[in-house]
Amino acid sequence: MKVKINAERCQGHGRCYDLAPGLFGDDEEGYGQVLGDGVVPPGEEQTARLILANCPERAIEIL
Amino acid sequence: MTVDDRFEQDLMETVRDRVIDPRSAIITGPVSDWATDFSHAEPEWAADPYLIQDELRERCPIAHTERFGGGWLPTRYEDVAAIAYDTDRFSSRAIIMSNVRPPLELAPVGGVPPISSDPPFHHDARKLLLPAFTKTEVAKQEQATRAFCHALIDELQGQPVIDAARDYAQHIPMRVIADMLGFPPEDGPQFREFVEHALEGVNAPPEERVPRIQKLFDYLLTQIRDHVDNPRDDLTTYLINIELYGQKLAPTHVAGTMSLLLIAGIDTTWSAIGASLWHLAKTPADRERLVAEPGLLPTAIEELLRAYAPVTMARLVKADMHWNGVDMKADDWILLSFPAANRDPAQFDRAGEVVIDREINRHAAFGLGIHRCAGSHLARMELRIALEVWLERFPDFSLADPAAVTWATGQVRGPRTLPLRIG
Ligand code: HEM
Numbered sequence: 001m002k003v004k005i006n007a008e009r010c011q012g013h014g015r016c017y018d019l020a021p022g023l024f025g026d027d028e029e030g031y032g033q034v035l036g037d038g039v040v041p042p043g044e045e046q047t048a049r050l051i052l053a054n055c056p057e058r059a060i061e062i063l
Numbered sequence: 064m065t066v067d068d069r070f071e072q073d074l075m076e077t078v079r080d081r082v083i084d085p086r087s088a089i090i091t092g093p094v095s096d097w098a099t100d101f102s103h104a105e106p107e108w109a110a111d112p113y114l115i116q117d118e119l120r121e122r123c124p125i126a127h128t129e130r131f132g133g134g135w136l137p138t139r140y141e142d143v144a145a146i147a148y149d150t151d152r153f154s155s156r157a158i159i160m161s162n163v164r165p166p167l168e169l170a171p172v173g174g175v176p177p178i179s180s181d182p183p184f185h186h187d188a189r190k191l192l193l194p195a196f197t198k199t200e201v202a203k204q205e206q207a208t209r210a211f212c213h214a215l216i217d218e219l220q221g222q223p224v225i226d227a228a229r230d231y232a233q234h235i236p237m238r239v240i241a242d243m244l245g246f247p248p249e250d251g252p253q254f255r256e257f258v259e260h261a262l263e264g265v266n267a268p269p270e271e272r273v274p275r276i277q278k279l280f281d282y283l284l285t286q287i288r289d290h291v292d293n294p295r296d297d298l299t300t301y302l303i304n305i306e307l308y309g310q311k312l313a314p315t316h317v318a319g320t321m322s323l324l325l326i327a328g329i330d331t332t333w334s335a336i337g338a339s340l341w342h343l344a345k346t347p348a349d350r351e352r353l354v355a356e357p358g359l360l361p362t363a364i365e366e367l368l369r370a371y372a373p374v375t376m377a378r379l380v381k382a383d384m385h386w387n388g389v390d391m392k393a394d395d396w397i398l399l400s401f402p403a404a405n406r407d408p409a410q411f412d413r414a415g416e417v418v419i420d421r422e423i424n425r426h427a428a429f430g431l432g433i434h435r436c437a438g439s440h441l442a443r444m445e446l447r448i449a450l451e452v453w454l455e456r457f458p459d460f461s462l463a464d465p466a467a468v469t470w471a472t473g474q475v476r477g478p479r480t481l482p483l484r485i486g
Contacts, residue, residue, distance in 0.1 A: 011435035014198055018361070018443075029193035030440065053423045056431060 001040040002063040003048050005032050009059035016051045016060060023048065032059070067303070069314040070287050074280045077315050078174065087132025087162045089266050101128045101136050103160065103375065103398060104265050109472035116403040117415065125389050131160055131265075134396030135380075135389060136403075140427070142387060143404035146378060146397055147431040152386075153378040153397060154181050155434065159474060160377040160396045161265035163272075175323040176316055178434060185433060191305055192320070195243070195298060198440040204239060205444055211238050212452035220456070224463045227344075227453075228337040228481035235449050236332035239441070240325060245297030246286055253282065257322075258330045263473045283318045283325075298324065324438075332442045334373035334477020336449045341478050342367060342417060343454075344462045349419045354458045357451065363419045364446055369426035370417045372402040375474040376430065401427045402476070459486050 003023060005016070012030035016023070023040065025033050040048045052060045094100050094107065097115050102108065108115065119126045120138040128134050137143055146153050156170045157163070158178055165174060173179020177188040194200065215234055219225050237251040260267075260275040267275075290299045302317045312320075343350040353363055378397040385391075405426045408414040429436035436442065462468065463482040471479050 011432065012193070013429060013435055014440060017198065026197050026199055028197065029190065030197040050422060054425055056425050056427060056429075057435075058425075 001045050001048060002038045003034055003040060003051070004038055004061040004063060005034055006059045006061060007031070009057045011057050011059075013056050015054045015056065019054060020044075020047050020051050023051070067291050067311075069311065069317075070284060070291060072314070074284060074315060074318055075277050078276070078280065086164050087130075089162050089268065090130045091266050098123050098126045099128070100130065101126045101134075101398075102130050103474060104472055106472065109470045109476065112400075112402065112476065113406060113415070116400060117406060120403065120407060125387065127389070131162055131396055132164065132394070133392065134160060134377075134398055135391060136398045136400065137387075138400065138403040138407070140404040140407035140410040143399060143401065143427065144431050145387075146399055147427075147434070150182055150185075150433060152381050152384065154381050155179055155185070156181065156379050157396075158377050159262065159265060160398050164379065164394055172316065173319075174315070175319040177320075177437070178323055178327065179319075182433070187307055188316070188320075189433070189437060191302075191307065192437050195301070196437050196441055198444075201441045201444050204242070204441075205448060207242070208235065208239060208445060208448045209452060211235065212449055213456070216452065216456045222485070224482050224484050226481060227340045227483045228333070228478045231453065232336035232340065232449065232478075232481075233329070233333040235336060235445055236329045236442075239445055240328035243298050243328075244286070244321060244324060245290065245295055245299045250282075254325060254329055257282070258326050261322075261326050262330055262475050263471060265473060279322060280318060283321050287314075287317060287321070327436075328438055328441070330471070330475045330477075331373050331438075332445050334471065334475055335368060335371070335442065335446050337478040337481055338371035338373065338476075339364070339367045339446065339450055340453065340460075340483065341462070341468065341481055342371065344460055344481075344483050345465070346417070347461070349417065350454075350458075350460070352419060353450075354454055357454070359420060360447060360450060360454075362422065362424075364443065364450070365424045365426065366417060366419055366421045368428040368446075369405045369411070369421075369424055371477075372405045372426065372428035373475050373477050374428065374430075374436075375400045375402060375476075376434075377474065398474075401430060457483075457485050460484060 010031050016032045017026050025035050027033050094102055116138050124138045126136040156173050157165050171181040171184040177185050180188050215231055237254050241248050257279045294300045376399040378399055380391045380395040382393045406414045429439040460483045463484040467482050468478055469480040
């Protein structure tokens with residue numbers, strides 16, 4: 001499982017890096033960024049789904 | 064070096080027609096039917112807008128009013144989101160629904176950029192602010208905010224009843240934003256006046272509005288001139304010096320953005336802290352759970368933001384059109400109720416209830432789309448620290464007199480009087 005942020009949709013609400021600081025971080029303007037290659041470590045799949053369901057802009061994609 | 068003479072003139076000369084010329088008759092008094100005559104400036108709305116909006120969502124779902132020169136109130140999440148995203152057909156030239164519509168020429172900048180700006184200018188004006196408001200950046204203020212909250216409580220300790228809105232909630236965002244802008248901390252009480260006039264005086268006649276706005280601009284100009292003479296490391300000096308398109312900002316842009324930060328920064332967060340404490344005071348089970356499980360606080364805060372979203376915005380319709388079943392006219396208002404969107408049962412399970420551990424919460428309290436609250440990370444930090452410190456110092460509290468609680472009228476809603484019994 002891999003996470004991705006659709007940069008066209010992201011507005012920097014920061015729900016992803018609030019809820020999963022291991023998977024996401026903020027850039028210097030507060031937009032979300034996937035840390036590393038975005039591969040979700042085993043056992044973290046539920047967190048990834050939670051992030052998807054909490055993004056107000058629906059900017060998170062799970063591949 | 065050339066002298067910076069941008070701020071020598073009285074800004075009121077420039078802003079006068081934008082902010083005070085009423086273009087529609089002032090209509091006040093009891094609402095006859097919320098579907099055809101709604102008003103966010105009446106006491107029934109302030110007392111409980113949720114009942115009104117829930118009923119409209121079932122019945123309309125887009126209400127209309129002839130007040131304020133004509134306007135619409137969508138109540139479904141889907142409609143609120145569609146309007147927030149549609150900056151081609153809905154303008155942010157004005158974001159406070161009143162009897163004043165600023166002149167068309169003011170777009171795409173508006174009086175208080177970036178909240179009043181439309182694309183493409185909006186993006187560039189917003190970009191100037193974002194770096195100072197990231198989660199990483201605002202974390203640097205956490206310690207000072209915590210110390211300030213403790214100091215407020217040190218002063219209050221020992222009183223059996225405390226007005227948590229007046230003596231606690233309001234001071235926190237005032238102090239934080241005064242520090243960021245580099246204003247004297249003791250000026251707080253003046254800020255309260257500015258906030259109330261900007262947001263609650265929507266039906267005031269021009270002869271009352273003029274001196275109020277003059278007072279705010281006089282204050283901002285004094286601060287700006289002081290920063291021109293004594294530059295320092297704060298947002299005011301930053302805005303004075305920053306360049307956009309190879310030029311320093313227009314003086315009205317500098318002052319407009321400062322007034323936005325002052326007003327948007329204070330009233331909103333004060334309301335969110337107050338509404339959260341009000342909920343916990345009247346819901347012992349939630350209060351006890353948060354005291355026992357402080358780790359749940361961030362989740363709870365999102366739910367309190369959803370259920371008691373303090374901010375409603377406005378837009379102006381750009382051109383006559385048929386939209387989702389209604390006939391909108393150019394310059395009609397849209398009262399863009401994020402609070403109504405947040406209680407739409409089509410979007411949220413148990414929408415009308417506060418579910419303190421709600422895990423899936425795609426709420427819109429900080430808006431949707433390009434105008435996402437630039438201060439959301441700051442607001443969340445302030446809210447978390449304010450509640451953490453309060454719960455640590457006063458784990459046991461209740462409403463001293465439910466009937467004595469008063470709520471702000473208008474587009475920012477939160478308790479203004481909140482007597483809590485401690486212990
Ligand atoms: C709980 C507290 C707050 C809430 C609920 C809130 C809510 C909102 C909302 C809904 C918008 C969107 C406006 C629109 O769509 O037209 C907004 C915009 C904005 N807010 Fe906040 N706000 C809060 C606190 C703050 C704070 C603390 C600051 C900064 C000091 C701030 C600064 C701004 C700015 C600058 C914008 C304009 C962004 C843009 O247009 O690009 N807000 N806020």
